[in-house]
Amino acid sequence: MNKLDIYEVVTQKIIDRLEAGVVPWQIPWRTKNGMPRNMTTNRPYTGINFWMLLCMPYTSPFYLTFDQARSLGGNIRKGEKATMVVFWKILESEDKNGELKKTPFLRYYNVFNLTQTEGIDEKKIPETEAFDHDFNSIAAADRIFYEWKDCPKIRWDDTHAYYSPSTDTICMPNQRSFFRDEYCYSTLYHEAVHSTGHRSRLGRHEKIKDHQFGNQDYSQEEIVAEMGAAYLCGITGIEQPTIENNAAYIKSWIRTFNDDPKVLVLAAAQAQNAVNYILNQKSEPSPTGSEE
Structure with missing residues (x-):
């Protein structure tokens, strides 16, 4: 299945779940600091x-x-x-x-x-404990970042996941704190898609008029990042365990637009552009051989 087919299939799966009603988004990790x-x-x-x-x-x-x-x-x-x-x-x-x-x-x-x-x-003060499990890397998912020529820095062991444009750094919780290995990569993909909006890459963030949390520009960027993460999960074969949470996250932000379905169409186009950028910025052959 080529990338265009995967984009179409994943988009339809997300639409199906949005129409059916999805469960609330679940935080896919638990660090010692916990959630608010x-x-x-x-x-x-x-x-x-x-x-x-x-x-x-x-x-x-x-x-x-x-x-x-x-x-x-x-x-x-x-x-x-x-x-x-x-x-x-x-x-x-x-x-x-x-x-x-x-x-x-x-x-x-x-x-x-x-x-x-x-x-x-x-x-x-209540005790808080991080979730801990033996993290097993997924070769196809790791390859995305190994081959990405201008991949931003990735810093682990943070309290939550976010992308810092000022330092061009993706910050992530420890891999062991995720409830499933696939959730770790889905979250990493989300932040990676955010990073493509940097002025040194696609410059998407430069076109955002209002960066205030919760407004429509901000919400649109969150939907783009999660659509892109869903596409990358599909491309690397880890979509099945992550698609429900992808859809739930998108649902939480699409409400900003009064559930306007046209927002998803625009976000999908921007997400495809971001994913294509990531996949086409290859620096060297993968140690296990290239795959198309």
């Missing part, structure tokens, strides 16, 4: 709160309100700034005609990271 959660309830943050807190420059995954910190015997350090999180749900009630009425209910909370507090007894 409320320290008092130990509940992980979801939706936009998850993404906002994940981007914060703190080493602890735990967040508390001012009152929660006080209830644990601590205080917020002087000069620290809060981060806003939102809570919303649909309230159902009957109107005067007996018809069901649905009203959005929205509340805002200010939270602080545990590292912004002082005086909280360490015994009250």
Whole structure:
């Protein structure tokens, strides 16, 4: 099967899952620092709160309100700034005609990271453990990066996955912290596609007008990266274990566009361009021989 066939097949599989309704996106790794959660309830943050807190420059995954910190015997350090999180749900009630009425209910909370507090007894801080398993590399997936001539630097053992344009570096959690080997490569592919937008490559990021988190330009780039990751998973034969999470991630960002299906068409074209760039930038033959 050639690349064009794979692009078409993978795109259709994602569309099928979007139409059928996909499960929420699951973080495919667990580092010791863990993912953002409320320290008092130990509940992980979801939706936009998850993404906002994940981007914060703190080493602890735990967040508390001012009152929660006080209830644990601590205080917020002087000069620290809060981060806003939102809570919303649909309230159902009957109107005067007996018809069901649905009203959005929205509340805002200010939270602080545990590292912004002082005086909280360490015994009250929940234990966090990284997931650990014997990582087995996948030759076809490794070959993508071995042959990529201007591949960005890849730095392992970070708390989460991201691409840094300023240093042209892909930062990744430790391979052993991923729940499956394929999830590690799918995540690495996602960040690799982001890196193709660098001005030294395809220059896609230069054309983005607004880089603010959560807006449509930002969301579009996330969909492109995940579509590209899905294509690379298909090309390297690891699509089956990863396709559900690919679709779930895309669904979480496509809502920014009111579920407009045309967004997926544009993202697919940009993702194909990014994947073609990665695959065509070969520096030397693979140690196991080239494959087309």
